[in-house]
Amino acid sequence: MERLPAPSRTTMTTPASHAPVRRRAPRLASAGVIMEAATTLFLRNGYLGTSVDEIAALARVSKQTVYTHFADKEQLFAEIIRGNFGRADDFVRAVRVELHDPHDLEASLKLLARRYIATVVQPDALHLRRLVIAEAGRFPDLARTYHERVPQQVIAALANQLQQLADRRLLRVDDALLAAHHFAWLVLGGPLDAAMFHSDAEMPSSADLERQADAAVDVFLAAYGTRSARS
Amino acid sequence: MERLPAPSRTTMTTPASHAPVRRRAPRLASAGVIMEAATTLFLRNGYLGTSVDEIAALARVSKQTVYTHFADKEQLFAEIIRGNFGRADDFVRAVRVELHDPHDLEASLKLLARRYIATVVQPDALHLRRLVIAEAGRFPDLARTYHERVPQQVIAALANQLQQLADRRLLRVDDALLAAHHFAWLVLGGPLDAAMFHSDAEMPSSADLERQADAAVDVFLAAYGTRSARS
DNA sequence: GTCTATAGCAGGATAGAC
DNA sequence: GTCTATCCTGCTATAGAC
Numbered sequence: 001m002e003r004l005p006a007p008s009r010t011t012m013t014t015p016a017s018h019a020p021v022r023r024r025a026p027r028l029a030s031a032g033v034i035m036e037a038a039t040t041l042f043l044r045n046g047y048l049g050t051s052v053d054e055i056a057a058l059a060r061v062s063k064q065t066v067y068t069h070f071a072d073k074e075q076l077f078a079e080i081i082r083g084n085f086g087r088a089d090d091f092v093r094a095v096r097v098e099l100h101d102p103h104d105l106e107a108s109l110k111l112l113a114r115r116y117i118a119t120v121v122q123p124d125a126l127h128l129r130r131l132v133i134a135e136a137g138r139f140p141d142l143a144r145t146y147h148e149r150v151p152q153q154v155i156a157a158l159a160n161q162l163q164q165l166a167d168r169r170l171l172r173v174d175d176a177l178l179a180a181h182h183f184a185w186l187v188l189g190g191p192l193d194a195a196m197f198h199s200d201a202e203m204p205s206s207a208d209l210e211r212q213a214d215a216a217v218d219v220f221l222a223a224y225g226t227r228s229a230r231s
Numbered sequence: 232m233e234r235l236p237a238p239s240r241t242t243m244t245t246p247a248s249h250a251p252v253r254r255r256a257p258r259l260a261s262a263g264v265i266m267e268a269a270t271t272l273f274l275r276n277g278y279l280g281t282s283v284d285e286i287a288a289l290a291r292v293s294k295q296t297v298y299t300h301f302a303d304k305e306q307l308f309a310e311i312i313r314g315n316f317g318r319a320d321d322f323v324r325a326v327r328v329e330l331h332d333p334h335d336l337e338a339s340l341k342l343l344a345r346r347y348i349a350t351v352v353q354p355d356a357l358h359l360r361r362l363v364i365a366e367a368g369r370f371p372d373l374a375r376t377y378h379e380r381v382p383q384q385v386i387a388a389l390a391n392q393l394q395q396l397a398d399r400r401l402l403r404v405d406d407a408l409l410a411a412h413h414f415a416w417l418v419l420g421g422p423l424d425a426a427m428f429h430s431d432a433e434m435p436s437s438a439d440l441e442r443q444a445d446a447a448v449d450v451f452l453a454a455y456g457t458r459s460a461r462s
Numbered sequence: 463g464t465c466t467a468t469a470g471c472a473g474g475a476t477a478g479a480c
Numbered sequence: 481g482t483c484t485a486t487c488c489t490g491c492t493a494t495a496g497a498c
Contacts (some may be wrong), residue, residue, distance in 0.1 A: 025275065030463080044476090049279055049369070050493065051492085052491080053492095061464075062464065062465050063492090063493085064464070064465065064466085065463070065464055066377065067492090069463095070463060072492080072493075075491090082292060087341075092462055114400055130367065133361055133364060133365065133428065134427075135360075135365075135431070136361065136427070137276065138415065140429075140430045143428045144428060144430075146428065147429070159395075175446075178443070178446055182417055182446075182450050185416040185417060185420025186413055186417060186420075188416075189412060189415065189416025189419070192257050193416075197364065197367055197374045197375060197377065198367070198374070198375055198378070199367070199368075199375075204377075204407060212409070215409055216413070218454070219450070219454040222454035222455075223450040223453035223454055224450075253467095282472075282473060283473080284472085293482065293484075295475090295484085297474080298474090298475065300481095303474080304474070304475090309465080389481090426495095464489105465496105465497105465498080466497085468493105468496105469492105469493085469495085470491100470492095470493090471491080472490090472491075472492100473488100473489080473491080474488095474489090475488095475489105476485105476487075477486080478483105478485105478486105479482105479483085479485105480484105
């Protein structure tokens with residue numbers, strides 16, 4: 001068995017660090033280390049591509065210790081995915097703050113668009129997305145729940161704010177949820193699609209992504225803005 | 232070992248049935264049957280989730296026969312993915328035909344938008360997409376090439392036609408490739424994202440998808456149309 | 463709770479007969 | 481080219497000592 005390097009003891013035991021974390025009894029130290037190791041390996045090699053032996057080795061515990069904390073490999077996997085349900089919370093907050101009472105709506109949308117892309121094409125977020133999609137056949141409930149709790153939460157928050165802006169006549173929006181989808185996919189579509197198929201190394205430059213973010217907002221405002229600002 | 236049902240002898244030996252098919256020597260019958268079986272299983276259960284035993288059983292050949300036709304499991308997988316590079320050809324042709332000299336541009340775009348969604352959320356196309364993304368880590372070159380040859384071909388064809396329409400002053404387009412991305416993701420974003428996370432059964436209704444297609448085109452034309460047609 | 467050791471089986475790939 | 485039989489490795493999960 002290959003000897004794996006010691007796990008970097010970063011603080012990620014419970015990614016959803018805000019929200020009312022009512023996660024049963026406080027797990028012992030080793031459980032956290034195991035989850036950390038398993039997260040790394042599942043994200044890198046997928047569910048079937050990761051063995052419990054590897055997880056134990058990376059966590060520097062025996063395989064049996066893994067099985068005392070988690071009933072089986074499936075449960076460990078599910079718990080890891082559920083532990084990431086809060087992953088978009090920071091960005092959701094940013095949406096609410098930035099669009100609550102914007103002085104310059106176009107500037108606020110462009111800022112959010114850039115941050116939206118940055119949040120989503122972050123390697124961990126990308127690999128998590130790939131993983132959940134890859135295992136949607138094996139874990140259909142988990143995939144559906146993840147979708148509702150993470151990406152759809154962002155869309156819902158956007159829809160909320162767009163509706164408020166429409167109420168104040170700062171946007172012309174009929175269907176706020178639809179408009180939120182249009183914003184999201186104008187902004188994310190290109191970068192996210194490319195990122196899903198490419199390895200981490202071959203991402204577009206930040207400058208390029210920012211130009212795409214701005215262009216997406218221009219299109220969004222052409223359709224939904226109150227004053228057409230295109231040349 | 233579970234006895235699998237006989238493969239439905241449909242015609243899919245070489246999905247890219249048009250294009251200059253220069254696929255070395257004409258393979259023997261069994262190779263086609265094996266690829267057909269392997270395609271079914273890879274799409275359903277993923278690369279690691281599919282065993283060569285299962286493929287052989289579904290193809291009704293012995294495992295050794297699989298290995299006489301394909302060097303190993305990886306090569307069989309790669310050949311199957313490459314066999315799907317022509318998957319978008321029909322839609323690409325439709326783009327060229329429909330936007331070549333449209334009498335009613337809005338109607339043509341809405342027709343294409345509906346067909347675009349239908350093409351992409353088709354179960355086989357969806358599972359293939361999931362599969363390629365899931366294995367992007369294990370087969371990075373294959374994933375990149377697939378992306379260039381299939382989804383990006385569609386975008387490129389769209390960009391071409393949008394540029395021609397812009398030359399004829401039927402659209403206002405600066406960057407045709409960017410505009411094509413905007414069209415693509417306004418149309419596909421919502422449905423495709425939902426489909427990637429959900430099982431086949433829980434797709435939105437066709438009527439719903441058509442309304443989304445129309446709404447996406449409305450937004451596209453608000454930004455890129457020559458006469459703003461929104462109320 | 464943690465370890466070492468192992469059961470029990472399925473995986474990819476090959477040998478050798480026909 | 482196709483088969484049956486087999487090798488050997490690696491997998492999930494458990495037993496049993498401490």
